[in-house]
Amino acid sequence: MFNLSILFPSVLNGLTTGAVYALIALGLTLIYGVLHIINFAHGAALMVALYGVYWLKTGMGIDPYLALPLMVMAMFALGYGLQRGVINRASHGKDENILLVTLGVSIVMENLALLAFKSDTRTIETAYTLTTVPIDIGIGQAMIALPKLVAFGGAVIASAILILIVTRTDLGRAIRAVAKEKHGAKLMGIDVEHVYAMSFGIGLACLGAAACLLLPAYYVNPQVGGGFVLVAFTIVVLGGMGSFAGALVGGLLIGVVESLGGLYLGESLGQIGIFAIFIVVLLLRPQGLFSGNS
Amino acid sequence: MSTALLSLQGVTRSFGGLKAVHNVSLGVPDGSLTALIGPNGAGKTTLFALMSGFLLPDRGRIEFDGDDITGRSPHLNARAGMARTFQIVQPFAAQTVRENIAVGAHLHQGRRSMALAAAEAVAQQVGLASQLDKPAADLTVAGRKRLELARALATQPRLLLLDEVLAGLNPQEIAEMIPVVRAIARGGVTVLMIEHVMQAVMHLAQHVWVLAQGELIAQGSPAEVTGNAHVIEAYLGHGTAARLQGQAK
Amino acid sequence: MSSLSISLRERLSIAVFAGVVATLLWVLDSGVALNFIMMTLYAALLAQAWNVLGGFGGQFSFGHALFFGTGAYVQAMAQVHWGLNPWLALPLGMVISTAVGLFVGALSFRYGLKGSYFALVTLAFAEVFRIVATSVPFTGAGVGLMVPLREGVDNMQFASRRGYGLLVLSLVVLALCLTHWLRHSRFGAWLQAVRDNEDAARAVGVNPFGIKLGAIALSAALMGSAGAFYVQVFQYIDPGIAYGPHTSVEALVGAIVGGMGTLWGPVAGALVLHVLADLTRNLFGQLPGINMVIYGMVLVLMVMFAPRGITGTGQSIRRWWLRSDRDHKKEQA
Numbered sequence: 001m002f003n004l005s006i007l008f009p010s011v012l013n014g015l016t017t018g019a020v021y022a023l024i025a026l027g028l029t030l031i032y033g034v035l036h037i038i039n040f041a042h043g044a045a046l047m048v049a050l051y052g053v054y055w056l057k058t059g060m061g062i063d064p065y066l067a068l069p070l071m072v073m074a075m076f077a078l079g080y081g082l083q084r085g086v087i088n089r090a091s092h093g094k095d096e097n098i099l100l101v102t103l104g105v106s107i108v109m110e111n112l113a114l115l116a117f118k119s120d121t122r123t124i125e126t127a128y129t130l131t132t133v134p135i136d137i138g139i140g141q142a143m144i145a146l147p148k149l150v151a152f153g154g155a156v157i158a159s160a161i162l163i164l165i166v167t168r169t170d171l172g173r174a175i176r177a178v179a180k181e182k183h184g185a186k187l188m189g190i191d192v193e194h195v196y197a198m199s200f201g202i203g204l205a206c207l208g209a210a211a212c213l214l215l216p217a218y219y220v221n222p223q224v225g226g227g228f229v230l231v232a233f234t235i236v237v238l239g240g241m242g243s244f245a246g247a248l249v250g251g252l253l254i255g256v257v258e259s260l261g262g263l264y265l266g267e268s269l270g271q272i273g274i275f276a277i278f279i280v281v282l283l284l285r286p287q288g289l290f291s292g293n294s
Numbered sequence: 295m296s297t298a299l300l301s302l303q304g305v306t307r308s309f310g311g312l313k314a315v316h317n318v319s320l321g322v323p324d325g326s327l328t329a330l331i332g333p334n335g336a337g338k339t340t341l342f343a344l345m346s347g348f349l350l351p352d353r354g355r356i357e358f359d360g361d362d363i364t365g366r367s368p369h370l371n372a373r374a375g376m377a378r379t380f381q382i383v384q385p386f387a388a389q390t391v392r393e394n395i396a397v398g399a400h401l402h403q404g405r406r407s408m409a410l411a412a413a414e415a416v417a418q419q420v421g422l423a424s425q426l427d428k429p430a431a432d433l434t435v436a437g438r439k440r441l442e443l444a445r446a447l448a449t450q451p452r453l454l455l456l457d458e459v460l461a462g463l464n465p466q467e468i469a470e471m472i473p474v475v476r477a478i479a480r481g482g483v484t485v486l487m488i489e490h491v492m493q494a495v496m497h498l499a500q501h502v503w504v505l506a507q508g509e510l511i512a513q514g515s516p517a518e519v520t521g522n523a524h525v526i527e528a529y530l531g532h533g534t535a536a537r538l539q540g541q542a543k
Numbered sequence: 544m545s546s547l548s549i550s551l552r553e554r555l556s557i558a559v560f561a562g563v564v565a566t567l568l569w570v571l572d573s574g575v576a577l578n579f580i581m582m583t584l585y586a587a588l589l590a591q592a593w594n595v596l597g598g599f600g601g602q603f604s605f606g607h608a609l610f611f612g613t614g615a616y617v618q619a620m621a622q623v624h625w626g627l628n629p630w631l632a633l634p635l636g637m638v639i640s641t642a643v644g645l646f647v648g649a650l651s652f653r654y655g656l657k658g659s660y661f662a663l664v665t666l667a668f669a670e671v672f673r674i675v676a677t678s679v680p681f682t683g684a685g686v687g688l689m690v691p692l693r694e695g696v697d698n699m700q701f702a703s704r705r706g707y708g709l710l711v712l713s714l715v716v717l718a719l720c721l722t723h724w725l726r727h728s729r730f731g732a733w734l735q736a737v738r739d740n741e742d743a744a745r746a747v748g749v750n751p752f753g754i755k756l757g758a759i760a761l762s763a764a765l766m767g768s769a770g771a772f773y774v775q776v777f778q779y780i781d782p783g784i785a786y787g788p789h790t791s792v793e794a795l796v797g798a799i800v801g802g803m804g805t806l807w808g809p810v811a812g813a814l815v816l817h818v819l820a821d822l823t824r825n826l827f828g829q830l831p832g833i834n835m836v837i838y839g840m841v842l843v844l845m846v847m848f849a850p851r852g853i854t855g856t857g858q859s860i861r862r863w864w865l866r867s868d869r870d871h872k873k874e875q876a
Contacts, residue, residue, distance in 0.1 A: 038659045090847040097846045099659050100799070103605065104846070107792060107839030114832030222832070226788065230670060233663055268678045275667045275674075282664050283654040346746065372748035380746070386739035397736040400729045401748040406550075409729065449747050 008140030010263045011256055016148040018255020019155035020210050024228065025235035025247040026159055027206030030166070033242040034179040034199040040102035041082075043229030044109035045204050049075050049211035050220035051113060057124045057215075064126070064212045065150065071208035079204030084197040106225065113222040121221040129216055147216035154213045162206060163244055175199055179242075227271070231258075234278035298357075299324040299453055299484050300345065300376070305354030307344055314340045316508040317354075322453070322486050327479040329495045330488045331519075332505035333529045338488045339381050341505065342455050346378045347371045359452070373401065375452035379442040379459055381488070385430035391417065392426040394441055398448030413448060420444045420474055436467040440474075447478065454478065456487040460494055472497055492530070492538055496520070504529065550727045553806055557719045560810075561712065568708040577704035583817045584711045585772065589790065590797030590809030591718035592765035597795065598803030599725050600758035601738030605662040606669030607766055607794045609647065610640040612785030614767025616676065618774040619688040624681070629699035633771045640767025641760045648759035652752050666791075673786035687781025690774060699775050707776050714768050715810070721761060722806050734758055735804070766794070789835065796838045800845055802852025815853060816841065 024046060031039045052071055056062040062070070082105065090101040131146040166172040177185040178195045186192050235254050239246020254274060261270030298321030307315045315337045322328055330338050343349040345356060347368040356364045358376055377398075386394050395413035396406075403409040417423045420440045425433065430441060439459050446454060456475070460468050472494055479485045479498075489495050495502060495516055502519045504512040506528040512519055519525055520538040530538070564580065571577055589611070597603050614636035621632035651664050676682045694700045701707050725731035736744040737751045745751060774780050784790070793816070801812025819841065820834045827833055845852070 038663070086843065090843055097850065099603075099662060100846050101843050103792075104839045104842035107788075107842070108836050109839075111832035111835040111839065115830055115836065119831065226670075230663075230667060237663075266678070268674050271674050272671055275671045278667050279650075279664060279671075282656065282660055282667075283650055348742070348745075367750075368742075368745040369748050369750045372746060378746050380743070384740050384743035384746075386736055386743065388739055389735065393732070397732055397744065397749070398747040400732050404729055406727045406729065406732070409732070445743075445747060 004140050006263065007260075009142030009144070010259045012135065012142050012144055013148065014256035014259030015252055016144065016152040016255070017259065018252035019152045019159075020213055020251075021231060021235055021255050022248045022251025023155040023158050023162075023206050023210045023213075024232050025239065025251050026162055026244060027203035027210075028232050028236050029239070029242060029244060029247045030162070030175075030199055030206075031203040032236065034175055035083075035098075035196055037087075037098040037102065038233070039200075039203065040099060040229065041106040041109065042203075042207070042232055043225035043227070044106035044113075045075070045078070045225075046207045046211060046228050047113060047220065047222065047225035048078070048109055049204075049207045050215055050218075050224065051117060052208075053211045053215045054122055054124060054220055057126070064124070064215050065154075068154075068209055068212040071212050072205045073208075075208030075211075076201040076205040078201075080197045080201035082204075083200035084193070087200070088193065088196065106229075110222050110225055117222065119222055121219050123219045124215055126216055145217055151213040151217060154209065158206065158209045158213075159248060162202070165202070166244075171195075171198060230278065231274055234274055234281070237278065238281050297324055298322055299359060300486070301357045302341075302345070303355040303357075305341075305344055305351045305356060307340060307349060307351050313508050315344065315351075318505070318508075318510050319354075320503055320510065320513070322484060323501070325482065325484055326500050327476070327485045327498055328487070328501045328503070329499035329516075330486060330503050330505060331490070331492075331495060331529065332511075335507075336505040336529075337508040338505050339457055340508075342378055342457055342488065346376060346455060372449055372451075375450075376455070377446035377449045377451035377453070378455035379439075379446050379457050381457040381461070383435075383438045383442045385433075385438055385441055387431040388429065390427050390429055391422055391433070391437075391441055391444075394430050395422075395444045395448045398445040401449040413444075416444045416448045419447065419477070421470065435462045436464075436471075439463065439471070443474070447483075451483060453484045453486065456485060456489075458488050458490065460489060460491045468494065492520075492534065496538055550723075553723050553726070556807075557716065557723060560719070561716045564712055565709065568705055568712065574704065577708055579817070579821070581704045581708040581711055581776075583814055584708065584715050585769065585776075586793060586797055586813035586817055587810040588711060588715050588718055588765065588769045588772070589794040590801065590813050591715065591722060592762050592769060593794035594722065594798040594803060594805075594809045595725065595765065596758050596762035598798055598805070598808070599722075599731065599734050599738065600755060600762075602657070602755060602758070603662050603795070604665040604762075604791075605795070606665035606667070606786075606791055607762075608786050608788070608790040609665060609669040609672055610644055610763035610766035611770040611773075611790045611794075612669075612672060612676070612780075612782075613643050613763075614640045614770030615774045615780045615785050616682055616688070616770075617767075618771035619690055619780045620682065622690050623688055628697070629771075629775060630697075633699070633768065636771040637764045637767040640763045640770070644759045644763025645756060648756045652755045652759075669786050669791065673782045676782035676785060683781070685782065687779060687784075690778045692778060700778075707772075710775070711772055714765075714772060717768075718765050719806065719810075721765070726806060730754070730757060738804075792835065792838055796842050796845075800841060800853060805852070808852050811853060 028039060028042050031037065049071060052074060053064050053067060056067045057064060086105060087098060087101050090097065128146045132143040133146050133149055135142050135144055166175060174190050174195050177188065177190060178192055182192055231254060235247055235250040239250030257273055257277065258270060261273035300322040303319050305315060305318045318341060330341065332338055340349065344351050347366050350365050355362060358374060363371060386397065392410060392413050395416050396409040399409040399412035403412055414426060417426055420443055422437065422440050422444055425437060430438065433441060443456065443459055460471055463471065468491060475485065476498060499516055502513065502516050503510055504519055504525050511528060512522045512525050520530060520535050526532060526535045568577065568580060593604065593607050617636035617639050618629065618632045621627035621635060622629055647665065647668055651661055656664055677685045682688065692700065694702060725734065733744065733749045733754050736749055737754050741751050797812040797816055798809045800815055801810065802808030816838065819837055823833050823837055
């Protein structure tokens with residue numbers, strides 16, 4: 001049962017998926033940390049991004065990895081617009097109804113996709129979809145699909161860039177100020193509405209990057225959003241709402257749990273492992289494993 | 295004085311490194327009208343929260359009517375006859391005055407019609423009768439304070455913990471509230487009030503405890519306490535003390 | 544107006560409603576009209592069930608399909624696996640849904656979950672059940688269960704929508720009576736007190752845990768009855784229909800649109816949504832997902848412009864998050 005030669009590839013695969021999960025969760029963490037809202041539309045937005053990547057590949061012939069900058073910008077624009085135009089307006093600046101509004105937005109997105117693309121599951125074919133790379137380190141060896149490795153690398157780089165933005169740039173400083181003390185930031189002359197929209201945009205931009213990294217090794221249909229939403233929330237709650245480090249570690253952890261769960265319980269039941277963790281964490285330690293702010 | 299209805303023995307509660315309440319012991323006599331005073335941040339509201347069960351003490355013992363109630367849930371304490379108001383009023387904002395008070399009345403009234411009738415009676419008592427059908431959110435500060443009081447009163451308590459029920463009221467409103475509180479106490483309810491309005495304390499209280507930085511620094515009659523040098527330093531200031539001494543009971 | 548006459552007026556209005564709709568169902572012959580009435584009543588039942596926990600209790604569940612699906616599966620399994628008469632399966636389904644409700648409620652409320660966290664947990668539970676239902680052969684796995692066709696009142700299968708309409712009408716009337724009771728009882732007063740200000744409620748002797756448990760139990764029971772009804776009408780259930788987001792959303796949006804915490808809000812909301820859905824079908828044809836797009840947009844617009852629902856009397860969605868998930872883990876006392 002605990003045969004290392006089966007375990008090792010499973011863990012490795014889990015880590016690659018986990019890195020992408022982490023990237024998704026980072027976006028959600030940023031949004032939660034700054035706007036203090038639980039963005040229910042995060043999964044649906046990822047789904048939209050995946051369709052975007054899909055269309056760029058099948059419709060325009062652009063390779064997902066090359067499309068990354070394009071997707072990041074497009075998703076950023078979508079996020080900025082959504083926050084400024086819809087979410088902010090609907091919630092009248094109060095944290096209160098945002099959950100319902102983001103739920104509404106996610107419903108609209110998911111079902112517009114259903115209308116546009118039907119419910120078929122779609123995948124893309126690239127030159128390297130089937131390439132695998134042998135990994136051999138002391139304790140084990142595995143053949144990992146190249147797209148997954150690229151996903152891992154890409155996610156790590158993207159996460160690093162995000163963290164650098166938040167910690168080193170002026171925008172990042174403004175974001176952290178607003179996150180910590182909105183009124184004080186306003187008094188200092190920071191345009192809070194703009195920062196909110198920027199943060200939401202960045203959060204969704206992460207999804208743009210994640211989609212480019214995901215699609216070569218994954219698939220898209222209008223319902224994938226739902227699954228990702230819960231996984232993302234599990235990670236964010238597990239890692240501690242608002243903690244970047246937590247989102248990173250949590251993402252990797254969940255990726256591995258999902259992989260091992262799939263290995264031992266089969267694909268469907270393996271998913272339950274994640275939700276079980278989610279429920280347990282919510283009940284017993286909602287502040288997560290790493291509490292604190294980003 | 296009669297036996298203590300509520301007694302605290304060595305109650306201590308910290309938040310992180312801060313000792314909010316430190317080794318406080320006191321006994322509230324049955325049937326009395328007493329006051330708890332002290333500077334802001336002294337721990338008075340924390341003490342109320344500990345008494346009513348909203349907070350757990352780190353150390354110490356709380357007894358109500360002879361029973362050990364240390365750490366018991368607020369709703370159980372309410373059912374045993376201990377009611378409290380909140381410093382920052384907590385109305386059921388979307389409900390009317392009558393409905394608000396009725397929630398309190400329901401503690402003893404199973405039927406809706408009886409609870410609503412009881413609510414009307416209590417509203418009369420505190421002077422809210424003319425506003426029974428107003429949404430609580432539409433009341434003035436004074437109105438909300440009365441509502442807070444009324445709701446607690448509707449539970450037919452033996453002990454009423456009033457947290458700054460006069461705060462934010464203008465002198466006329468204060469003058470109107472004082473007889474209401476006195477009447478409640480005369481009706482047999484033991485009342486312990488946290489107050490900053492020293493006029494009221496001098497007029498109403500039979501016994502006063504002074505809390506500063508979490509510790510009990512003095513207790514006694516209002517006259518004794520306002521003459522206490524410690525209390526003057528920590529809270530009253532010389533000017534106020536002199537004025538109050540002049541008006542002492 | 545005294546509260547006694549309010550109570551009387553409400554009871555009268557429920558009776559009139561029941562009488563009028565029953566008459567309509569009896570008298571009308573058009574299949575389209577009968578179907579419209581039946582589906583609207585069904586949607587109203589969903590919204591009413593959600594309203595008990597969400598509108599009166601202030602606990603927003605995003606996974607209410609959890610109880611719907613349980614009631615549905617029990618109804619289907621009882622007939623398919625155990626040969627139980629559907630009239631007996633229905634109450635059984637409600638009981639088991641209630642048990643699930645008590646379980647989820649006990650866990651969630653024991654640990655003080657509120658607001659967004661509670662919404663997420665209900666969603667997680669619904670997903671877990673959906674996955675289990677997809678994997679377990681007993682529930683028919685991904686394929687679902689079909690209840691064999693055998694018409695007859697004794698088998699709760701009716702010749703036309705008329706019979707089903709009357710069936711769901713009785714469930715809706717039951718829900719109306721329950722809602723009326725919530726508005727005029729101690730339990731209801733305590734429940735709404737916990738919704739509006741939990742600490743203030745505790746201070747006057749209300750046990751929030753017990754009250755919320757009661758609310759989720761009642762809500763789950765009603766939802767379960769809706770699930771059982773669904774199975775009888777469509778003779779089929781699968782994990783997606785049972786535990787998927789569609790039913791959860793329909794229940795939630797219906798109650799919010801109509802006005803939460805009111806007697807007629809859910810019914811009004813269901814009617815509005817249903818008319819909208821029909822209108823879009825007439826305008827755009829039978830497009831998959833278009834209904835949900837409308838529901839989503841309506842939800843957003845509702846929050847933007849009419850948080851008290853179309854009747855204008857519902858609980859404002861805005862107020863409730865004042866004591867929201869951020870302080871959901873209070874000091875243990």
